[in-house]
Amino acid sequence: xxxxxxxxxxxxxxxxxxxxxxxxxxxxxxxxxxxxxxxxxxxxxxxxxxxxxxxxxxxxxxxxxxxxxxxxxxxxxxxxxxxxxxxxxxxxxxxxxxxxxxxxxxxxxxxxxxxxxxxxxxxxxxxxxxxxxxxxxxxxxxxxxxxxxxxxxxxxxxxxxxxxxxxxxxxxxxxxxxxxxxxxxxxxxxxxxxxxxxxxxx
Numbered sequence: 001x002x003x004x005x006x007x008x009x010x011x012x013x014x015x016x017x018x019x020x021x022x023x024x025x026x027x028x029x030x031x032x033x034x035x036x037x038x039x040x041x042x043x044x045x046x047x048x049x050x051x052x053x054x055x056x057x058x059x060x061x062x063x064x065x066x067x068x069x070x071x072x073x074x075x076x077x078x079x080x081x082x083x084x085x086x087x088x089x090x091x092x093x094x095x096x097x098x099x100x101x102x103x104x105x106x107x108x109x110x111x112x113x114x115x116x117x118x119x120x121x122x123x124x125x126x127x128x129x130x131x132x133x134x135x136x137x138x139x140x141x142x143x144x145x146x147x148x149x150x151x152x153x154x155x156x157x158x159x160x161x162x163x164x165x166x167x168x169x170x171x172x173x174x175x176x177x178x179x180x181x182x183x184x185x186x187x188x189x190x191x192x193x194x195x196x197x198x199x200x201x202x
Contacts, residue, residue, distance in 0.1 A: 002101060003097070003101045004032045005033060005093075005097070006106050007093070008037050008038065009107070011040050011051055013170050014201075015170075015187070016169075016186050020064060021166060022133045025161060026104070026106050030104060030131065032070075035072075037061050037073045056194075061073050063190035064190070076092060085120070087121075090127055094127070102128075103128040105130045108138065109134045109138050113144065116148045125149055130157060131161055135163055173201075177202055
């Protein structure tokens with residue numbers, strides 16, 4: 001029986017409870033054995049924006065997932081030079097796990113709608129499943145995706161999962177910290193303490 005492994009990549013600047021709730025909802029719904037969180041080193045879509053140091057984002061992610069035995073964190077992209085392309089990460093993980101693993105890439109519907117702009121997008125889509133976390137005001141543009149990748153590939157490799165109605169974003173959290181507003185319950189207690197201790201985003 002193949003291991004079903006979820007992959008949740010992102011800048012995690014910072015990781016917040018929305019990430020955790022989405023990962024757990026997908027794990028339960030799709031019967032995943034575990035979910036690997038993968039902090040990006042140089043996110044290709046975030047060029048030009050200053051991000052917190054990689055070690056800080058890694059540590060916050062490790063602290064955030066520590067309480068869930070099904071969650072782990074990988075440093076795979078932090079240990080690789082150059083932009084953090086998802087297709088390179090997937091190939092490396094496939095080499096490590098062999099044919100005994102089936103990968104499920106967890107991301108937002110908005111990101112999947114822009115999948116054609118990703119590096120080697122068609123190869124990536126054909127090599128794993130994509131779970132689109134949808135919420136009100138952010139639906140999958142299936143018509144566009146079918147045009148870009150073909151209806152067969154889209155129907156077999158892209159799956160929707162409505163997620164809890166949580167309007168939480170890392171951008172909002174960074175802004176709240178810079179304005180001296182509370183971030184309690186938006187991030188884990190450990191991440192909140194670390195952000196203030198290290199003076200991140202202020």
